[in-house]
Amino acid sequence: MAEEMADMPEPERALAGIAAGVASVALIENGPAAARIVLRCRPDVASLLGAASGLDLGGRINTARLAPGCAVLKLGPDEWLLIAEPEADPWLGARLGAAAGAGAVSIVDVSHARGSLVVAGPSVEAVLAAGIALPLTIDRFPVDRATRTLLGKSEVVLWRRAPDRFHVEVGRSFLPYVAEFLSLAIAHEAAIAALPR
Amino acid sequence: MLQIRCPWCGEDRPEIEFRYAGEAHVVRARLPADESDAAWAEYLYLRTNPKGWHAERWHHVHGCGRFLNAIRHTVTDRIAVTYKPGEPRPTIDDQQGPTP
Numbered sequence: 311m312a313e314e315m316a317d318m319p320e321p322e323r324a325l326a327g328i329a330a331g332v333a334s335v336a337l338i339e340n341g342p343a344a345a346r347i348v349l350r351c352r353p354d355v356a357s358l359l360g361a362a363s364g365l366d367l368g369g370r371i372n373t374a375r376l377a378p379g380c381a382v383l384k385l386g387p388d389e390w391l392l393i394a395e396p397e398a399d400p401w402l403g404a405r406l407g408a409a410a411g412a413g414a415v416s417i418v419d420v421s422h423a424r425g426s427l428v429v430a431g432p433s434v435e436a437v438l439a440a441g442i443a444l445p446l447t448i449d450r451f452p453v454d455r456a457t458r459t460l461l462g463k464s465e466v467v468l469w470r471r472a473p474d475r476f477h478v479e480v481g482r483s484f485l486p487y488v489a490e491f492l493s494l495a496i497a498h499e500a501a502i503a504a505l506p507r
Numbered sequence: 508m509l510q511i512r513c514p515w516c517g518e519d520r521p522e523i524e525f526r527y528a529g530e531a532h533v534v535r536a537r538l539p540a541d542e543s544d545a546a547w548a549e550y551l552y553l554r555t556n557p558k559g560w561h562a563e564r565w566h567h568v569h570g571c572g573r574f575l576n577a578i579r580h581t582v583t584d585r586i587a588v589t590y591k592p593g594e595p596r597p598t599i600d601d602q603q604g605p606t607p
């Protein structure tokens with residue numbers, strides 16, 4: 311078993327051996343395999359780059375936009391996290407580089423530096439609130455809001471995909487910690503729900 | 508937990524997302540080698556350390572990643588205003604401060 315686990319890629323290993331949740335509260339799954347790029351440039355370069363690459367880099371800070379095959383998360387005034395299908399790995403960076411032309415940009419492939427978890431269920435807000443200090447109700451944190459924040463002691467990128475479903479991007483060495491944190495939070499919520507009223 | 512308004516994010520964010528980064532508006536000399544020892548020592552080591560409103564830098568390190576300035580009261584911890592680096596220091600009417 312231990313050897314089998316060692317053979318697994320780290321993101322898949324994060325959930326090995328932990329309870330993946332309670333259906334009446336929330337369930338944790340590994341996020342899909344993805345290519346990830348951190349793009350940084352000034353806003354004037356971003357509008358040129360967006361037009362030339364076909365990616366929508368406009369939009370408000372701390373929101374996500376979906377393009378075919380690629381999500382664009384604006385995490386800072388000059389920073390975007392692009393989450394794309396794994397096949398995008400070789401060409402997306404190259405396309406952005408070509409589109410940048412002479413503009414000063416930073417394009418960093420972080421595909422293998424991160425992993426992701428998907429947390430979904432009727433009590434997903436309460437589960438995440440065990441470790442996140444942001445308001446997570448649907449009016450304060452609506453669908454396609456995306457931001458960097460802290461979950462417990464780990465930095466994460468939190469992206470609401472649906473009223474009851476969140477995507478959590480995590481540095482890969484923090485994946486087991488975050489998975490276990492959420493698993494315990496779910497168990498805690500389930501225990502509270504089971505208390506006699 | 509303090510809620511700190513990030514001027515880049517445009518909203519209040521929890522204190523734990525931020526890191527303190529020292530007094531604001533401390534200007535580094537263009538040519539440090541031309542500074543007198545006294546002036547350079549003042550730049551390096553001497554801060555205003557007021558009891559009252561203080562202009563200071565914060566870093567939204569676990570959020571948008573940007574630096575910002577805040578006017579914070581060193582007795583009450585109240586933050587009167589935050590603003591982007593490069594903007595002038597706002598004057599704070601002392602009456603705006605809550606009584607300690």
Ligand SMILES: [Zn+2]
Binds near residue numbers: 514567573
């Ligand atoms: Zn911010």
